[in-house]
Amino acid sequence: MATDPVMTRLSEVYAELPRGERAIVRVLLDDYPFAALGSLRALADRAQVSPPTASRLFHRLGWDGFADFQAAVRDHAREHDRSRLREFVTTAPREEPAITHRAAEELRAGLDSTLAAASEPLLARIGGLLAEAGRVWGVGGSLSELAADYLVRQLAGLRPGVARVPDTAAARARVLVDLGPSDLIVAYDFRRYAHSTAAFVRAARSRGARLVLVTDAWESPLADQAEVLVRLPREAAGPIAPLTHEVAVTELILVAAAGLMADSAERLETLDALTAELHHDLPDSP
CATH class of the missing domain: 3.40.50.10490 (Glucose-6-phosphate isomerase like protein; domain 1)
Structure with missing residues (x-):
């Protein structure tokens, strides 16, 4: 299944961000995608930063604003659900070991x-x-x-x-x-x-x-x-x-x-x- 491009982008830039914007990213990644689906103020409050700080983050990362960022999150979530449904429908039980094989490959790469x-x-x-x-x-x-x-x-x-x-x-x-x-x-x-x-x-x-x-x-x-x-x-x-x-x-x-x-x-x-x-x-x- 395809990697979520929003999470990938947030993870890639995390270390380069100012402290306040890093706090926003940490909240998003800790509770993704749910933290991204509320209001900008609610997200800023959870990260203990100001709404303008949160707003700057999304512009810095290439979105037109928080609403544009939320749209990207929702779009991938819908595609994710469709992909899971296709996988469920088309994968026969005899192919189940492939799941553990992929997990082993991911574990090896992480190690x-x-x-x-x-x-x-x-x-x-x-x-x-x-x-x-x-x-x-x-x-x-x-x-x-x-x-x-x-x-x-x-x-x-x-x-x-x-x-x-x-x-x-x-x-x-x-x-x-x-x-x-x-x-x-x-x-x-x-x-x-x-x-x-x-x-x-x-x-x-x-x-x-x-x-x-x-x-x-x-x-x-x-x-x-x-x-x-x-x-x-x-x-x-x-x-x-x-x-x-x-x-x-x-x-x-x-x-x-x-x-x-x-x-x-x-x-x-x-x-x-x-x-x-x-x-x-x-x-x-x-």
Whole structure:
């Protein structure tokens, strides 16, 4: 099915736009196409910018105004619906595996882009922060928390003082009260950006904690808080939001960190020995 040219155009220019216009694009992409179908004022209010700022965006992108932009969105939506109907009518059940084949190709392309985005200097800088921090805290949203948990589980084998940010407000407050400049937050924040992640990170930054942010090409609202920013593509495997990209870049970060920790190999050997010793007395954890 054809790519939506409106979404493609918004995505392509996002990084080049002024902050206010980027906020408009972020709202549109987060809730596309519905955010585009209300009034200009409603869209501006959601992005917390003025209507003239929103209006400038659409002229900058080549539309004659907001109404022209909305017409383009509606036109493609109608064509999208017609294409889906044709596909449903003409595709026999025996052709179903082709869907997963296309999803695999999209996932592979997204993974290639992810690995290209994780440059050696970027990984080395993050690895250095992970090695030097007094404590490391991982946090993510409703799905990306799985990548944060993966980071924490693996990194805890390489060094002490690693934990996942707890889920409840009271527990997070207990973490915040002791945070300082020696603490490092590693946050995963993707569309739709998690308010709870933003609230914790901003509070942590106000107490001097440093931030490594892994986000998408449209950037989390926390981008201006990050000491190191990792932008990943978000090509989907069909309708499924990809976690593979986040885990892949996390593994590269862990490799970079391990190379800077002189005693990580010895620590892992000790952990293996302790695990084997305890295995005789305790059941394995799930």
